[in-house]
Structure formats: structure tokens, C-alpha cells
Amino acid sequence: MTTTPENQWTQQEYGRPYPGQQYQQPATGQYGYGTMPDVPAHARYAQPMGPLGQVRGTGVQILLFFVTFGIWGFVYYFQTHEEMKRHTGEGIGGVLALVLSFFVGFASPYLLSHEVGGLYERRGRQKPVSAVTALWFFPGALILVGPFIWFIKTNRALNDYWRSVGAH
Structure with a gap:
């Protein structure tokens, strides 16, 4: 089964086909299995969870x-x-x-x-x-x-x- 325009958005959004639908390799710049999407720098780091510092005048x-x-x-x-x-x-x-x-x-x-x-x-x-x-x-x-x-x-x-x- 190939991807049709009405269900193509789900594959592009989620990176996986519907059950019974063939998987299409994403184009360059898109992510699929085994590749990492382009993410902003702050998303690459775990959010700081430690104690807060002191405000110094x-x-x-x-x-x-x-x-x-x-x-x-x-x-x-x-x-x-x-x-x-x-x-x-x-x-x-x-x-x-x-x-x-x-x-x-x-x-x-x-x-x-x-x-x-x-x-x-x-x-x-x-x-x-x-x-x-x-x-x-x-x-x-x-x-x-x-x-x-x-x-x-x-x-x-x-x-x-x-x-x-x-x-x-």
C-alpha cells in the first residue's frame, strides 16, 4: 500500500506508517528510524534540577x-x-x-x-x-x-x- 495525500501527514508527523501501510524513507532533513531530528540546543540538555544559587547584590x-x-x-x-x-x-x-x-x-x-x-x-x-x-x-x-x-x-x-x- 502506498501513502496517499489524506494519510501522508501521519507518516510525516509521527515518522511511522499506519498498520498495513508501507514505510517510505523520509527525505533528507526529515527524521525516521535511526536518525535524530534537528532539535534546539536547550532540548539536548536535561533541565537543571539542582538547588538554586544565591542572588548577590x-x-x-x-x-x-x-x-x-x-x-x-x-x-x-x-x-x-x-x-x-x-x-x-x-x-x-x-x-x-x-x-x-x-x-x-x-x-x-x-x-x-x-x-x-x-x-x-x-x-x-x-x-x-x-x-x-x-x-x-x-x-x-x-x-x-x-x-x-x-x-x-x-x-x-x-x-x-x-x-x-x-x-x-
């Missing part, structure tokens, strides 16, 4: 950085990376982020912005920040305000994400 974080002579930066990297890892099950986690910030500190802003952008991507949303955002940090430090712009953008994106999934 940007001004308070900047103040703590200066009051502790930069030590708070290590704490911030550890906490944020650890929360993202627990939430999604992916990422470098707090310990590795801390080690990297000690030994290759210039990479930390790039990693943080990249992972924050990944949170949005996993939920099918447009990434407000990415590793490219960290160009505000370096070479943006040459204009003195660059690191502040990077931190404000990245921390705001992280806080907005946590709020969007229910954090207070």
Missing part, C-alpha cells in the same frame, strides 16, 4: 572585594561556580574555579561569563553574557572601568537567571 560584592583587598574575588568565584555546578551538574565547580583563579587568574572572568551564558542556553534562552563579555575585563582594564562593566554585566545576568528560576 553587585554593589555589595564590589565593596567586599575592596574591603578584603581582593580576597573576596576568590570567594566569589568559588561560590558562583559551585552553585552553577550543583544546579546543572555541569561546569568546572568551585574547587577547580578557585585553583584556576590562583594560578591563571586572567582566565577566571572568561570562564565565569561563559558558564553564566550556558545557564541561559540550557533553558533555551538567549545568552546575555559569554566568554566574549570578559573582554571588558582584559583588555578592558586598560580603560580602568572595563572590569567594573564586566562584573556588573555578568553578576546581573547571574542574578537574573537565579530569579527567573525562583531564587529570592
